[in-house]
Amino acid sequence: MMFIRPARHDDLAQLMVLAGKTGGGLTSLPTDSATLSARIERSILTWQNALPRAEQGYVFVLEDGATHQVVGICAIEVAVGLQEPWYNFHVGTQVHASKELNVYNILPTLSLSNDHTGCSELCTLFLDPDYRNGKNGYLLSKSRFLFMAAFRHRFMQKVVAEMRGWIDEKGCSPFWESVGSRFFSMSFSAADYLCGTGQKSFIAELMPKHPLYIAYLSAEAQQVIGKTHPQTAPARAVLEAEGFRYLNYVDIFDGGPTLECDIDHVRAIRKSRLLPVNIGTEPHHNLPLCLVGNDHYDDFRVVLLNVDPHGEHLTLTQEQADILRCEQGDPLRVVTVSSSEKKA
Structure with a gap:
């Protein structure tokens, strides 16, 4: 993984x-x-x-x-x-104009x-x-x-x-x-x-x-x-x-x-949410593909898993839980990969 x-x-x-x-x-x-x-x-x-x-x-x-x-x-x-x-x-503009000559030029510029x-x-x-x-x-x-x-x-x-x-x-x-x-x-x-x-x-x-x-x-x-x-x-x-x-x-x-x-x-920041871990069997692959991460500052981990981001918990296998350094009931942060990329 x-x-x-x-x-x-x-x-x-x-x-x-x-x-x-x-x-x-x-x-x-x-x-x-x-x-x-x-x-x-x-x-x-x-x-x-x-x-x-x-x-x-x-x-x-x-x-x-x-x-x-x-x-x-x-x-x-x-x-x-x-x-x-x-x-x-910064890509901006400068205007050079002359009423007398009826000239009006908008020139793109680069400014540090x-x-x-x-x-x-x-x-x-x-x-x-x-x-x-x-x-x-x-x-x-x-x-x-x-x-x-x-x-x-x-x-x-x-x-x-x-x-x-x-x-x-x-x-x-x-x-x-x-x-x-x-x-x-x-x-x-x-x-x-x-x-x-x-x-x-x-x-x-x-x-x-x-x-x-x-x-x-x-x-x-x-x-x-x-x-x-x-x-x-x-x-x-x-x-x-x-x-x-x-x-x-x-x-x-x-x-x-x-x-x-x-x-x-x-x-992904706005829509992420915390759900508790349920360690069990691997979930079905027709669930949305999600980013799943722990909230351990010193030992942060993220993986991609097919889970239900809107359920009451996240079901992970023991192997997945070990990679994420989490135990039964620990909170994990989850969000779908994107609105248009929901399944693997």
Whole structure:
């Protein structure tokens, strides 16, 4: 059985393997052992309440219970931009008009923004290509909502998620070539690596402080503003089904869209409920497919099961209860995968 759990120090080697499969462009999962080790340590310290809110971040992994292999990763940053600036571009407009000439032009622009400072962020979502089948992607992405529902007080009012922007098979980003490369004088991969390893001061030092006219960018760059990488398109669809929307903010490196939603409006958070466990026989498979998680802060687990989310209890097998670290009568949090994905 596949299940979500907190990342541990001994996951490092397998996370390095995962990082090597991203193909670039996933800034928060660099192929750098020291950075990933520090990320895991920061997550553990967050769970131990040993860090201030500005430094807190949770890292979860998807484990194949049959092989004990880590095949996916996802994370939540508690409050971005409180310790160091969190940048994106806002896609806006400027108007140039002349009554005398009867000319009225509306020109789209990119303006450097810190508007999402203090938001919680969904990040570092990556699933091993060999496991992109069934509902593994749903489990990996949506499990974070059960954690946020269980521990709502630990997160901010607005949640954002940066979607990976469009890059070609050679790792080239047309948005970067038309924007970033002109200010940073380095390759997309080099800037991506620096940012992923925490070396972000160059952004504030070199990024343009004035609006950029989109019309001055190459046609290729204009076409990918707000466009999601094909491998990330399913993740975007999952978030949009939960209530997230693109509100004209894009990544400063690859032009990928930033999605956002009020935390209390996220479907899985809003509709999740607690039900007691009844350990018995496995339920029928014609029941809705649901996310089921415990409310153990230090030993959080989530699985996908066919259960009745509207009944008086959740019937689990002993094996399922063992994975969720629960006993007879313990409360579990449950929500359907989505309104349109009710059965396995």
